[in-house]
Amino acid sequence: MVKILLVDDEPLLLESLEIILTMSGDYEVCGKAGNGVEALDLLSQDVPDVMLVDLNMPGMGGIELIPKVRSEHPDIKIIVLTTFYDEKSIASAIAGGASGYLLKDSGKDAILNAVEQAVKGQSVLDIKVMQKLNAMMASGTSLQEEGNGKSGGASNTASGKDLSEYGLTEREKEICRLICEGCTNAQIASILYISEGTVKNYVSTIYDKFNEHDRTRLVLKLKDYTF
Secondary structure, eight states: EEEEEOOOOOHHHHHHHHHHHHTSSEEEEEESSSSSHHHHHHHOOOOOOOEEEEEOSSOOOHHHHHHHHHHHHHTTTTEEEEEEOOHHHHHHHHTTOOOOOEEEOOOOOOOHOOOOHHHHTTOOOOOHHHHHHHHHHHHHHOOHHHHTTTTOOOOSSSSEEEEGTOOHHHHHHHHHHHTTTOHHHHHHHHHSSSOOOHHHHHHHHHHHTTTTHHHHHHHHHTTTTTO
C-alpha cells in the first residue's frame, strides 16, 4: 500500500484528505504534520512514498521544505496542494523538486489522480498552474529567476532550436506541442483521434529520446525548441 504524509496547517483539511485517501483503499496516511519542521521529524521515523504539501505554513513552509526532502529522500514524490498559484510560488516549488502542483479547490478526483500519477513517476499540474508556467516560458523567464523574484531578459529568450536533433517524428513533435500547452494524454488522444494507449506509447518514446521521465521537466526542456 502506498504511504502518504500530509503536511498542512489546517487540521480540518488534514482530516478531509485522510478520509479521501483512506477510503480509496489504495493509500495509507502514515503521518500528518502542521508545518515543515514537524514533517521532517516524521520523516526521521517513517519514509512515505508521497507527500502532499502546502506552501504557506508557520515555522517552515513548503518552499523551504521541498528541497530539504528532495536532497535527503530523492525517491519521495512531492505534490504541492495549495491556494497559491502565483509565478514565484510555482517556480520555487517546481525548481525545488515538486513533481505535482494542485490547487485546493481541485476536488477529490483530481487529488487522487495526482497521487496515482506521482506513484507512476508522472507529474500533474493544475490547468491554472500550467497556464502560468507556459506564460513564464513564453516570456523567457527561467524557474530559478522567477523563484528569486527576477524577471527574464533578452538573454533568457527561447533559442528556437530545432527538435529534429532528437530524431522526433512529426507526430511526436505534435504531441510535444500539445504537452507544452498543458494537454493531458486523454485530451491529446481526443485532439489527434488516436487512443489514449497510443498517446502513452508516444510519450514514453519522447521521454526516452529526451532522457527525461518527468512531464513537468520535459515541458521546461521543450521551451527552448520550436515546433
